[in-house]
Amino acid sequence: MEPQNFKIFTSTAKTLLQLFLISLLHQITTAKLTDQELDFALSSLRLQGYSLFPNAISTSDLRLQLLNQSTTATSSLSTFTLFSPPDSLLFSLDLASTAPHYTKSLSLHVSPSRLTTSDLRNLTAAASSSGGPYIDSLVPNHRLLVNNSLALLNGTVVGSFLVNRVRVSVPDLFLGSNIAVHGLDGIIVAGFDDRVQDTSFEAATSSPADAIWSADLSSPLTGRTPWRRRNGRNQRKTRRNSDRRRNNRRGRRFNGAHGGGIVGGGTHGDAVTHGAFAKFHHL
Incomplete structure (x- = not known):
């Protein structure tokens, strides 16, 4: 040559x-999330005692959503983070929810970006002055609040994270090229430090404690001083005593007019019984 x-x-x-x-x-x-990598992540969850969440992903449209979104993503990278709730709480949610609400709840535990423990730490450090960062979930218009936290592990205080006030108990359970998996010790529901516009879903999955808290805040007693509450109770007690004396006088007149017969026992006792009956039986 x-x-x-x-x-x-x-x-x-x-x-x-x-x-x-x-x-x-x-x-x-x-590179996109593949069937093989997703299967590895779900198998790792099962090995750590999280069985229902990976099973729910495999048997629902969420698996196809993850793979299809990865394939059709407009960005050069399409990655995800799974936050797995424990089996007991997910089982209870399944019993208490309709199928659409249950599927939405599963989607709340998926973020469309790969976030390792290091990534979460960097996010919280950067947003510490503003009260903590929010990360997207697969539910439209719904973001998850991330906060730093402390946990006691084998007698040692270690740093941890809260996702919508649910503690990340098993961080970095699985780390793949396009997916990160963390285990939770609770379950994420709508209606608590979120950005949900779907009010029907929020009402169906909100905690009863939230309703009790809201009722307390809207109570007529809210904002009153202790003196005013005591004064109100004293006034009600005075009115009850006056009514009791008035009823006793009526009873004596009734008994005198009808031969002294006792009708239905004491007036005060009858009022309590009827009030309870009316309350619980709507009469």
């Missing part, structure tokens, strides 16, 4: 090699 031809051949080979490496690098940086 002539020297000139050899130089041309070498230059062409280098160019082809560079094109091959660029193509390979492009394939790596645009």
Whole structure:
């Protein structure tokens, strides 16, 4: 081979090699979540005692949603984070929810970005002055609040995270190229430090404690001083005593007019019984 031809051949080979490496690098940086990687993540959850959440993903449309969203994503990377609730709480939610609400609740535990413990720590550090960062979930218009927390592990205080005030008990349970998995010791529901616009879902999954708290805040007694409450109770007690004396006088007149017969027992006792009956039986 002539020297000139050899130089041309070498230059062409280098160019082809560079094109091959660029193509390979492009394939790596645009990698999507695959069936195999998702299966590895779900298997890791089962090994750690989280069975219902991976089973629910596998048997619902959420699996197809993860894979399809990864395939059709407009960004160069399509990654996810799973926050798995414990089996007992997910089982209870399944019994108490309709199928659409249950599916939405599953989607609340998925964020469309890969977030390791290190990533969560960086997010909270950057937003510490504003009260904590919010991360997206797969439910539209619903974001999850992330906070720093402390946990006691084998007698040692360690740093942890709260996702919508639910503690991350098993961080970095599985870390893949396009997915991160964390275990929770609670379950995430709508209606608590979130950004939900779907009020029907919020009403169906909100905690009864939230309703009690709201009732307390809207109570007519809210904002009154202790003196005013005591004064109100004293006034009601005075009115009851006056009514009791008035009823006793009526009873004496009734008994005198009808030969002194006792009708229906004490007036005060009858009022309590009737009031309770009316309350619980709507009469």
